Amino acid sequence: LELTEEQLKQNLKDVKERIADACARAGRDPEEVTLVAVSKTKPLDDIRVIFSQGQTAFGENYVQEFCEKYDELGDTVDWHMIGHLQRNKVKYIIGKTKLIHSVDSLRLADQIEKEAAKKDVTADILMEVNIAKEESKWGFTEEEAPEAAKAIAEHPHIRLHGLMTSAPITDDPENDRKYFRMLRELAEKIDAEHIPGVEMNELSMGMTQDFETAIEEGATIVRVGTAIFGARNYK
Ligand SMILES: *Cc1c(COP(=O)(O)O)cnc(C)c1O
Numbered sequence: 001l002e003l004t005e006e007q008l009k010q011n012l013k014d015v016k017e018r019i020a021d022a023c024a025r026a027g028r029d030p031e032e033v034t035l036v037a038v039s040k041t042k043p044l045d046d047i048r049v050i051f052s053q054g055q056t057a058f059g060e061n062y063v064q065e066f067c068e069k070y071d072e073l074g075d076t077v078d079w080h081m082i083g084h085l086q087r088n089k090v091k092y093i094i095g096k097t098k099l100i101h102s103v104d105s106l107r108l109a110d111q112i113e114k115e116a117a118k119k120d121v122t123a124d125i126l127m128e129v130n131i132a133k134e135e136s137k138w139g140f141t142e143e144e145a146p147e148a149a150k151a152i153a154e155h156p157h158i159r160l161h162g163l164m165t166s167a168p169i170t171d172d173p174e175n176d177r178k179y180f181r182m183l184r185e186l187a188e189k190i191d192a193e194h195i196p197g198v199e200m201n202e203l204s205m206g207m208t209q210d211f212e213t214a215i216e217e218g219a220t221i222v223r224v225g226t227a228i229f230g231a232r233n234y235k
Helices: 005-026 044-051 063-076 087-093 106-119 145-153 173-191 211-216
Strands: 034-038 057-060 078-081 099-103 123-128 158-164 198-204 221-224
Touching: 005 034, 005 044, 005 211, 044 057, 044 063, 057 063, 063 078, 063 087, 087 106, 099 106, 099 158, 099 221, 106 123, 106 145, 106 158, 123 145, 145 158, 145 173, 145 198, 158 173, 173 198, 173 211, 198 221, 211 221
Parallel strands: 034 057, 034 221, 057 078, 078 099, 099 123, 123 158, 158 198
Antiparallel strands: none
């Protein structure tokens, strides 16, 4: 399963080219799109190879794995927490993340506020939205998201920057276009409410299966794992 250094570098180059091409098609500046290299289950050596190519943003899903990697690499890397976060684990990651994408409940936001206040830091977050209403997925519904944004805005140690979603698994990225559009429109709707302290500048959407479609629909952050690091082995 492990890729060679050359393969990893080539994969990163290919993904960046595909991002640039999607931006060109959409008339967007590639500078507007942040690539988060999703390194969950992958070893530090792979991260170091990708980092050596100028890639600074990495995404992790599991708190323990993230903390082990953080202990080695610290803040040289911009860490993005993208996986479902249990409230009792929040204390381990506050102050270490550039952005928490996966804030999927008000109780989780309350816990983040509490731990960020303790450490006297501001936690930068996105709200995760289950835009396709999948049973298996975490996230706010489209309907509850605007009220939730208002509630989150009350927290002085949290800054809400936008929305995140994962589209259903599919073989055809065109199937996901409608969901990306829905997320963008939801962000516009929340933005129009001018909630003090709330920005809707970031749309985290698009993974290996559909990041180009997501960029065409306005993604500002894409989260790409497999296309860079190869298939994951969860054992
Ligand atoms: C694992 C993961 C990704 C990356 O998925 P790939 O298909 O490997 O690109 C992106 N977002 C989330 C939330 C993930 O859990």
